[in-house]
Amino acid sequence: MNDKTASVHWQGRGKQGQGKISTETGALKEYPYGFASRFEDDRRGSNPEELLGAAHAACFTMAFSFACDKAGLATSAIDTQASVRLSRQGDGFVIDRIALAMQATVPGIDEAKFQEIATAAKLNCPLSQALASVPEITLLATLRQDKGG
DSSP states (O other), X not given: OOOOOEXXXXXXXGGGXXXXXXXXXXXXXXXXXXXXXXXXXXXXXXXXXXXXHHHHHHHHHHHHHHHHHHTTOOOOEEEEEEEEEEEEETTEEEEEEEEEEEEEEOTTOOHHHHHHHHHHHHHHSHHHHHTTTSSEEEEEEXXXXXXXX
């Protein structure tokens, strides 16, 4: 395994400053962020919580798919959303909740096994483990019916 890297260049002071986020793969290349995209409704940039949510959703989704595969079950479609809440705490801020919502189509699985695998994937995905200091990480896992034949 190798390190994955991302970088940020920030210019300016505090609220007036602007940052640019880049990733080694080029998925983000000098993507803007700043006070307005983090604390207000400026949709022209990203923010750390949005990126953290995307990473957590991606990690959990892969962990769930791999766990299903290990159990002999093939996932045909998985959609996951992560909502990350940044709250004021004293003079600063803290991430106090991450809510994962996943809908998946897994032919041949029953509800109990689906929930068991989803819960284990949430606990065991590397991002969930790295985020263990977040007081509340929830999961709403919904099994979609396979509409194939």
